[in-house]
Amino acid sequence: MPHEPAKNHDVIVVGAGISGASTALDLARRGVDVLMVDRFCPAAMASGWTLAGVRQSGRHRAELPLARSAVEIWASMDEELEAETFYRRTGNLRCARNEAEAKIILDLVKEQEAAGLDIALLKGREVQKLAPAVSEKVIVASYCPSDGQADPVATTKAIAEAAKRAGAKTLFGERVLSLDRDASGAVIGLTTEKRRLAAGKVVLCAGVYGNELINPLDLNVPMEVQMVTMMNSTPTERIIEQVIGTANATGSGRQEPDGKFRCGGGHETWNGDIVVEDGMPRVRPSVKNLLWAMENFCDLVPAFRQARIERIWAGLIDQTPDALPVLDEPAGAPNLVIAFGFSGHGFCLGPVTGRILGALVSGEDPGYDLSPFRLSRFNSWSGGEAAPLSLHG
Numbered sequence: 001m002p003h004e005p006a007k008n009h010d011v012i013v014v015g016a017g018i019s020g021a022s023t024a025l026d027l028a029r030r031g032v033d034v035l036m037v038d039r040f041c042p043a044a045m046a047s048g049w050t051l052a053g054v055r056q057s058g059r060h061r062a063e064l065p066l067a068r069s070a071v072e073i074w075a076s077m078d079e080e081l082e083a084e085t086f087y088r089r090t091g092n093l094r095c096a097r098n099e100a101e102a103k104i105i106l107d108l109v110k111e112q113e114a115a116g117l118d119i120a121l122l123k124g125r126e127v128q129k130l131a132p133a134v135s136e137k138v139i140v141a142s143y144c145p146s147d148g149q150a151d152p153v154a155t156t157k158a159i160a161e162a163a164k165r166a167g168a169k170t171l172f173g174e175r176v177l178s179l180d181r182d183a184s185g186a187v188i189g190l191t192t193e194k195r196r197l198a199a200g201k202v203v204l205c206a207g208v209y210g211n212e213l214i215n216p217l218d219l220n221v222p223m224e225v226q227m228v229t230m231m232n233s234t235p236t237e238r239i240i241e242q243v244i245g246t247a248n249a250t251g252s253g254r255q256e257p258d259g260k261f262r263c264g265g266g267h268e269t270w271n272g273d274i275v276v277e278d279g280m281p282r283v284r285p286s287v288k289n290l291l292w293a294m295e296n297f298c299d300l301v302p303a304f305r306q307a308r309i310e311r312i313w314a315g316l317i318d319q320t321p322d323a324l325p326v327l328d329e330p331a332g333a334p335n336l337v338i339a340f341g342f343s344g345h346g347f348c349l350g351p352v353t354g355r356i357l358g359a360l361v362s363g364e365d366p367g368y369d370l371s372p373f374r375l376s377r378f379n380s381w382s383g384g385e386a387a388p389l390s391l392h393g
């Protein structure tokens with residue numbers, strides 16, 4: 001492999017999804033010499049495939065403080081980034097169509113009200129009064145008015161651009177093959193397809209590929225990679241404002257500012273197939289999953305049945321056994337920070353993830369209880385079922 005002379009950076013961030021780009025931005029604003037490397041480009045994987053709901057409702061109690069802070073940050077992201085994220089605080093409706101789903105919603109509203117979230121229980125026709133396009137099959141829903149949605153590609157690119165303006169350097173279209181360590185085991189840089197780069201610290205925000213880079217260091221985040229089918233319709237009349245999803249979070253959808261539906265759902269274990277087309281990674285959804293996702297969203301919003309489909313894609317989810325990410329400086333690998341396993345709900349968290357990782361790298365207190373996100377919580381995990389998907393919104 002051709003090796004260019006080593007270049008030194010304080011920090012190298014691997015991954016230019018919303019987590020990595022936000023981290024590079026935070027570090028650059030701190031005056032840190034940071035390089036962001038991506039195999040493709042910003043928003044090439046989950047941060048481009050996502051539904052892009054920006055929600056606090058339905059979050060695990062450990063994640064709720066992060067999501068609430070994130071929603072505060074989202075409110076001024078356009079000014080902060082000097083770009084359009086198309087963030088709108090439209091609310092989020094989580095819908096129940098039968099008694100079993102209704103119980104999930106009742107429990108959720110009770111727990112999240114107690115945690116201080118502005119969440120309401122809508123019953124009977126209250127749901128359709130708020131959102132007339134929602135099916136009459138929906139008998140109960142939770143409604144969180146401060147939840148919202150954004151444009152994922154525009155947002156992630158805007159964050160990456162802001163990072164560059166703040167001084168971050170970028171290296172796109174180059175795959176990181178391995179992390180480099182010294183004799184003591186400390187991470188000292190990385191090797192890409194084309195070069196070896198030295199760094200004081202490496203932050204790994206590589207999504208579903210995170211384990212590929214830490215497994216050689218005898219580290220592993222237990223994860224099952226799941227594939228979810230997504231689609232866009234052509235622009236249609238605006239009939240829903242909120243992000244709409246099912247109680248058990250198996251499917252969800254929303255209308256983008258131009259009226260296109262963006263929706264999806266279903267999940268199946270990813271078989272590892274991925275193709276690169278026009279320099280971008282693509283995963284092909286299965287017919288079974290596609291039909292399920294279409295039927296499920298028609299069941300929630302019957303008018304969707306008349307829509308014309310413009311684009312179909314599949315997205316990958318880095319699902320951990322407890323559906324919480326790992327945000328940690330793992331023991332045994334000094335100078336390494338890892339952030340993946342977002343389990344289908346890391347888009348909303350992106351701006352906070354960046355600040356947390358920026359603080360960790362800088363040796364500062366991030367200001368959140370990170371114990372639920374330590375890698376060591378899986379030390380006694382011996383395999384078994386992953387937590388159910390909770391990608392909704």
Ligand SMILES: Cc1cc2nc3c(=O)[nH]c(=O)nc-3n(C[C@H](O)[C@H](O)[C@H](O)COP(=O)(O)OP(=O)(O)OC[C@H]3O[C@@H](n4cnc5c(N)ncnc54)[C@H](O)[C@@H]3O)c2cc1C
Binds near residue numbers: 340349
């Ligand atoms: C269908 C779907 C719906 C979702 N819905 C929501 C939602 O409504 N709300 C929400 O909050 N979240 C949602 N999520 C989850 C959210 O999108 C992700 O958690 C989030 O985007 C993860 O961002 P990331 O930066 O951590 O990872 P990614 O965006 O996947 O970025 C990882 C980057 O690392 C790069 N990379 C990987 N390996 C290497 C390597 N070896 N060398 C160089 N670069 C590498 C990749 O190219 C990629 O760009 C959804 C996800 C999917 C797939």
